[in-house]
Amino acid sequence: MSTTTTRVEESRRRALSGGKRLVALVGRVRELGLIVVLLAIVALVGLQTPRFLTPGNFEQILLSIAILAIVAVGETMVILTRNVDLSVGSTVGMTAFVCADVLKNHPQTPVILIVLLGCALGAVLGAVNGLIVALGRVPAIVATLGTLYLYRGLDSYIAGGTQVSAYDVPDSFLSLATTHILGVPALIVFAAAIALIFAYLLRATRTGRELYALGSNPEAARLAGLRAERLIFLTFLLCGLLSGFAGVLWGARFATVDSGAATGLELQVIAAVVVGGVNIFGGSGTILGAMLGAIVLGTIDNALTLLKLSQFWLQAIDGAAILAAVTLDALITRWLQRRLRSGRQR
């Protein structure tokens, strides 16, 4: 009896430590994979066009995705809970226009107030999404498809065909996007700070972990006493708020804003999140991953421009990247499940 028990336990222990290593590895594989892909692109394109490899160009890449990345942080949280927010592009567009328009009419408004206004407006729009999804129990994809058009329509109504241009707003506002903090463009600093803060919160707070739990198994979350409606509302609210902030930055960066600003941004954001390994069905993925996803797509974008390829290629390659990411994700999950199963057989 004792010898067999020891032997069984021995093999079990070995399976355990093997499993541990495996999981630790795979946990990093998605992000590592993205970094490998990134390096591959950099190396390939760098050989073709030396200009690609300059620090100035890397800064350019990060600048080009900074605003998108801020929205992607919010979108990641929404997607983690098994929902999706399609209205972020419209939210960014509306806040961008409203903020710029207020400044046009009241040039003396302090910039900090404008930032707060943008965040508040975004939060309200996000809260509306949250109420419809959490309380109205409307599937998020339908609810936010509705508000995508609703918010854009409101934006057009407010704009009434006008546009705000760089001459209409004070330089202090524009400098939000052009100033540097410790030699780094402020936009990049904002995006990095927001990503770090939320990545930390997702890891260190109960609420953060509960978002994962809810997305992983809503039924189990209910049995564990988690308040699903609250959590869902909160993620939409935060996603709206971050989109609002992104809208302010959009206004400052592009200076010329009309009611069509940031149209289609939602798809770029979701693409970045999904390519970054966040499971579209909720429950797994990280903000770090989403950021890497944004950087990979931004790098591809930049490389194609430098290689003077047409816009058509850009979209096709973005599409291919999404498909590859999702397929890879499914394959990894299935493979991991099989490996863990067989490792645990007794």
Place this chain on the structure above:
Amino acid sequence: MEVAAPQAAVPVIELVGVSKRFGAIQALKEVDLSLYAGEVHALVGENGAGKSTLVKILAGVHRPDRGLLKISGEAVELRSPAQAQAAGIAVIHQEPTLFPDLDVAENVFMGHQPRDRLGRIDWRRMYREVEQLLQSLGVELNVYLPVRGLSVADRQLVEIARALSQDARVLIMDEPTASLSPREVEELFTIVEQLRARQVAILFVSHRLEEVFRLASRVTVLRDGQRVITAPAQDLTPEETVRHMVGRELAALFPKEEAAVGEVVLEVRHLSRAGLFRDVSFQLRRGEILGLAGLVGAGRTEVARVLFGIDQAESGEILVDGRPVSIRSPREAMRYGIAYVPEDRHQQGLVLDFSIARNITLSILKRVARFSLIRSRQELKIAADYAERLHVRGGRLTQPVRALSGGNQQKVVLGKWLATEPRILILDEPTRGIDIGAKAEVHRIVSELAARGLAILLISSELPEILAMSDRVLVMHEGRISGLFSRAEADQEKVMLAATGQNRQSR
């Protein structure tokens, strides 16, 4: 043998005169149940006796219509699973509900993670505490592993650890051994013994009597939603317990008509599918109703699914009219004249928003269509024929099936499969959830079909139905055939003993 629970103490949890009704079905009627600290109390009963309803009331999922739930002597109301948990009641489900993407430790502590002074999760403490918890149970489980890959047994351990981390005083184990290997069952029992020693009150719901008599100090038997008896385990034998579980009224059932039983049309030889059923062999004859009895999870539906080509057997043979066949899809099964009426008619049998007529003709679209276009008149004609033969009531043929009662829906499903003109009909729980009157009618129809020469395999968890309808009764227990009785031999006790695996053990 250990002495029964200390009767002088106040029960940790108690149900007093609890009743619960779902629509036409009285799931529980005036049930009393008490659980003491440090006792393992077994709850047994046939399928549909009301065990799950009782568990769900204790778990805060359902609320009783009448009666009281007392915790430590005080009446309380549990409005949600969260409230039940807060009251110290934890449920270990047959299929654990956990978070597959998160690791073991997070699953244990979700919602009540240890935090430091700043309100941040104290990860190190969390992993340490879960490790200690598992160690105290004598379990080796890597707390960093995601739950996705764990076996059912390990996931149950995670649920048990979760219950202990919340200081649960009452642990309800709902058929916990149903999907465990014998070795895993032993490990689970060791842990149950430990929990008992820690003064946890355990309600052990099971239909495996060997396990019940090994673990439990007291046994409560439910039958048809009523408590039949609560007694110390040493005062009962398995045979007596079975007698308490069965003994249902045979009234209001429609006995099978005599019919000439003809040649063998379907034969199964040594059919196996890993983990589900093993070495299943039987013959089915023209005009015969072969009852297939057994408890939930015995593997009956799994056999039916293989016969209908939904799943594939790993070994063994299927013969139709004496010729070996391989059935790789439902389409092929239909070609051999096999029809299967599944248990869950909503999910598998009917398109609720389609009309009665369209549902009936769904499986024979070729016959109602010309040039791939459905001819409504033809559809109605064929449907009217079956609807009349089956006495479908409650509406015009163009009305959506959703509007019909359960019994009439079931008749539509039958009609749909009869329209394929099968020679072999497999019925899986054909009368589950329909009222007595409709039941008798379904029985009459089935009996008529057999009289007209159909070979019928009738899967049912209701013993009276099996006994009244079948020419022969085949019993399965844990994936194997555990008994075959002729109509004259079969009675409730024999079948139930076979279904619980008692007939093969000498006690």
